[in-house]
Amino acid sequence: MTDVRIQDFNENLKPDTNNDFLMTFNDGSESKTRLRDAFYSLVPDGAPTHNNVFRGQNLGALNATHITNIQNGTFHDMFIGDYFQINGSSYVIAGINYKKGHGDNSPLGNHLVLMPQDWSKTPTQTLGPDGKTDYMNDTDTTAGGFAGSKLYKTYLPQIQTKLESDFGAHLMTFRTVVSTHVDDSGVPDQGEWRDAKVSIPNEVMIYGTTLNENNKNSSWHNVGDENSQLPLMRLNEAERNFNRIGAIWLRDIHSASEFAIATSGGDARWNSASNSWTGVRAFFLIG
Incomplete structure (x- = not known):
């Protein structure tokens, strides 16, 4: 694959700290992942690992996916310092x-x-x-x-x-x-x-x-x-x-x-x- 530009993936061209990407190519298909997201995706699911990573991300309102991932013990995509915003209040993990x-x-x-x-x-x-x-x-x-x-x-x-x-x-x-x-x-x-x-x-x-x-x-x-x-x-x-x-x-x-x-x-x-x-x-x- 040649002549591929990051703007071809419809990203905001305005530089900021969130515009660093990991790009992968496989049999003619391309994909991109923010380096920040790629890093956290490498942390294995479960309480022992997620209890030892501080992220501080806004998780938005509590939803059914959050509850499922709490109850099944994976705690997928939830880390220490992440917070929910509900009815005007913010609650940190x-x-x-x-x-x-x-x-x-x-x-x-x-x-x-x-x-x-x-x-x-x-x-x-x-x-x-x-x-x-x-x-x-x-x-x-x-x-x-x-x-x-x-x-x-x-x-x-x-x-x-x-x-x-x-x-x-x-x-x-x-x-x-x-x-x-x-x-x-x-x-x-x-x-x-x-x-x-x-x-x-x-x-x-x-x-x-x-x-x-x-x-x-x-x-x-x-x-x-x-x-x-x-x-x-x-x-x-x-x-x-x-x-x-x-x-x-x-x-x-x-x-x-x-x-x-x-x-x-x-x-x-x-x-x-x-x-x-x-x-x-x-x-x-x-x-």
Whole structure:
């Protein structure tokens, strides 16, 4: 074959970073593939490989093909950092099969872990830090553990309503450990497995280790089964400080009056439970 020009394949002639192609010729037929697409097509399907590749591509609205490829465990054409856009919200893939097989009674199957790309949108507001709203508690107390917090009892149900609207039956119920009591020194000493459709991260999910949570009575109360770092946080440094938008609450109890936080500066700290400069970035599962 001679005198073949890239413009003969009806591509935009305006140069840009997406106009690099791999061209193949076979028995007189020609085809072209973007080098970017060719690269990702070489990654074998499945959670072990796709959990270790950050792409950051817009997947558009969730559709039946996505769901099929989640449920069959191939996760074809879905990578860490890719995001769905649904009803005005963007949801980024933070992990693949992160909790598969977890739980105290009914182990989970294939799934994606998603997080709002920046903040958790409810039907009426965005839970970003505004200096006015006390998302965790109205007062500086951790009494009742994370289960006793205003965030758990009031704001997570609001976020769940938004997610149920966006994902319908594909929003999964999962089991997670929730602290329910703190001792006289402010350390969690009781917890239980509970059903959930949405929760907030712990320190391990963000940083890969415990830092400021108080585990004198066992890390089980703060960490539970979410005991490894989310691939999104491991592969993209910017996600660990939330693109410098602001600090977020973590569910780990630090003391009788403070919960752990992840800051926009990338450092791990803690805040008084009534701090109004700390926002909420939830996680949930679809499948």
